[in-house]
Amino acid sequence: MVMHLTHIQLTYVSQYCFVSFRMDTFPKCSVCHQEFTLKGPVSYLLPCLHAVCETCVTSAAGGVISCSTCQREVNLTDTCLQKDAVRQKEIFHLTVKQRPTELLCTYEDDGNQAVCWCQECEEFLCEYCQNMHSSVKLSRNHAVHNFGDITPKKLENETNCNIHERYPLHLFDKSCNVYICCQCRRGEHADHEVDYLDEAAEGVTQRIEQHRKDLSALLSRQQTHLQSIRQETQLTNRTQDTLRKTIEHTFRSLRSHLDQREKELLIDLESLTRETKATLHAFETSCEDHHARCTDISGYIRKCLLYASKSVLVQLETTVEGMTRTCLETASPETHDVPEAVFNTNGLSKLKSDMSGFGNITTLKEDSEGGTPEDKQTQTDDDYLADLEQKHEMMLSEKDQTCQVALETINRLQTFLIGFPTEGCVHLLKTGVVDRRMVLNCLHLKYDKDRVNLNEVHINTEGDLVNRESDTRPAGEGRLKRYSGTCSTAPLPQGGCPQYWEMKSRVCLDETLIGNLLILEVCVCREEQMDGYCIGGSPRYYSMTVAHCPTHGKICRKTCKEWKYVRCLPDTLPNTAWASHTLHYGVVYDDARKKIVFIDVKENKVISTLHNVDSSQTLWPMFGVYNPDLLTVSMTLVVGSDINMTEEKKAMIVKALS
Incomplete structure (x- = not known):
């Protein structure tokens, strides 16, 4: 051949x-x-x-x-x-x-x-x-x-x-x-x-070369991170050996009276070391997996730069850019925080002093003043151990009181949550505050396949809402029909506490957008407004859209409340054909405070807060992905325990609701 x-x-x-x-x-x-x-x-x-x-x-x-x-x-x-x-x-x-x-x-x-x-x-x-x-x-x-x-x-x-x-x-x-x-x-x-063709290929070459440089920088940082993890593992082993020797030396001085305590601390050390090494191993495995994926893509890019023709370079640019962006966006954290074990010997001198003063040799006169000889002789090793146990309990009394307070708080919280209407995951927005308004309910939402508008969208096998037609079975009689590209979930419960869900959307523009073209929408509305003819054009309709904005000439995030635009933020993503992007948004609905908050999870900031929301009747979450002829959108619901609820995110939600 x-x-x-x-x-x-x-x-x-x-x-x-x-x-x-x-x-x-x-x-x-x-x-x-x-x-x-x-x-x-x-x-x-x-x-x-x-x-x-x-x-x-x-x-x-x-x-x-x-x-x-x-x-x-x-x-x-x-x-x-x-x-x-x-x-x-x-x-x-x-x-x-x-x-x-x-x-x-x-x-x-x-x-x-x-x-x-x-x-x-x-x-x-x-x-x-x-x-x-x-x-x-x-x-x-x-x-x-x-x-x-x-x-x-x-x-x-x-x-x-x-x-x-x-x-x-x-x-x-x-x-x-x-x-x-x-x-x-x-x-x-x-x-x-x-x-x-030479100039076009040269431009593609420079862009692919930049992808290679970006991946090389990422691989270098990952290699440094892996080396740091391995060094931490070695340090953990050395710390374990050092502490083992210290513990053994300390407890040898206490002889048989503290053998049991020595064993307990050694077991604690082994457990903590195992947990630390398991954490480091998990970090290492995750980083190695991502490093391997990036290495494969980087290797292929090198082959492209070595073997690909001008025409092939032009054809490969979008695929290479998409895989590079995926690597850069899904890169594992390049820092890790693993606590270092220490052996606390506070009170050791006093303990030794107590032991050295235990028992004495006295004259009979002194015995008559301090007690009968029979009393002195009856203080056995068991009595001494009981005395040590009493002192140990005194040292832990303050800790026990703290634990008791925490236990009482948990009991009150459990009593408070009885009958709480949720099938999702619950988080306390403020630690120690047992107040329904400070409980965040991460709902377990899912797309309703019987309501999805099948004119331009479908729900794929992974459960994502995609702006493409499908040959799957038709939806039920109650499906949405008027505004193409939309889908709903179950209605929101009226629980008197904040409710939260997230959407992660992958967007790829087939061409540069113009006019007032929609990409995606997230909103909350009443049931009778779910199948309207226009987006955001109904009373008691609260939405956030990503669309090309004629005013700014860019792709913007727009929030709307009852016919009126509240806020328009430009530069949501570049208006560039064949480029792939990931958008990650969150929605907080608080029927008690009558507020809806839209959050950009990737940027970790509040997009807009809508006040005076009419929550007198049940509201429904709505989702839309549009214009399949011009772009590709795949929207995934992130709900329940799948939501990464960080302390920073909690603080941002509390501030937006206050």
Whole structure:
């Protein structure tokens, strides 16, 4: 099989690509784990930037491929895979460098060992055919490379237009997103915005190079964090050894009277050390997993920069940017806080003094003054241990009182929460304050499949609201019909306390937005207003939308209360085509205070607080994702115990409600 290099042109080579990147390993299929070969099945590129062979693509069960490297599933009915031009070039280069004996002359079917490669003919040549090739007038000036001299740069070959075969593809049509020749430019592409392919590829190269730098910086920080975790683990082990020796030395001085206490403290130390090491191990495992994902993507980016042609670079930019942004946005914390164990020996001197003063040798006179000899003799080791126990209980009295107060508070709180109307997760907004208005109920909401408007949206198998039509069963008779793209949940309970839920939305613009185009909406309204014709255009309707704003000329967050806009915040996300973004918002509904608060969870700030909310009747949460022809939106509900309720978030909610 002869590889057609016209599909795998190389435009960018840099020496740093070889640092920490092994060129001696043949890539493998992420499904069957078979090595790719020059004559084997063609490699295809998955959205996660891993490779799958053509055999696995054609034989995928149910049309779904599961990548064993990152466990991501790809539905082939929704995703069109492209050939992995980067890895095809890599396989060719590795075969030439490491397995040249497998390459036979393709110029004539004589089975001779090939020794060189003709770039123009795309043929392997043996020594005899090389001499013949050089003597023929038509091919004597062709670029022929010996295997030892072949580099990725020398594999580059100019590609001609499929329509105008004599003209090379050296232009890039930004409007059609295709590369064209000069003749195409004079034809149907005459009025389009066109750039030279070299310049377009150079721009993509710079952006992908920036992605590589961002990932390299992240990997460097992760490596530093991993090293810090390992050092903390070693320090924890050394601390354990040091404290063990200290505890053993201390309790040796107390002899048998404190053996039991010694064992208890050693058990406490072992437990604390185990918990500390388990925490550090969890940090390390999480960081290593994310580091491995980032390493895979960074490695593929290096391959792109080494092997990808100009056209492939342009095609790969969106996928590479999306995976890079995912890595950067989901990066694990780069700091950790693990308490260090210490051995508190407060009161040791007094304890030793008490022990040294226990018992004495006196005269009979002194015995008669202080007690009978029989009394003195009856004070056994059991009496002494009882005395020590009494002193120990006195030392812990203050701690016991504190625990008693805490227990009483818990009992009062349990009594207070009896009959509390929630199926979610409850948090105290202020510690120690047993007040229904200070209890935050994280509701367990879920989309109502019988009410979803199926004209432009559906609920997928993961339970997300997606702005795409689906072939799933129709919703019930009570489904929403008028305003396309909406869905509701169950109504909100009237519990007299703040209620909270969150939404995490993944947004990808297919093109730059203009006008007053909606992306997504979150709102609270009465049941009779759920299926209105216009968004935010009803009384007792409280909403936050993300949409393109003609006033600012940007994508803004707008909050609305009963016909009127309350606040408009620009620069919610860049108005850039093919860019992916994650938006994370929270909603607080307090029927007692008559307030609704919209929160940006990622920025950790309040977007807007709506006052004087009419809570006299039951209100319903509403959600919307819109304009499937212009963008892709997938909205996930984050509810109940899945909500990460930090102290900082609690303080922000308390401040917004006060």
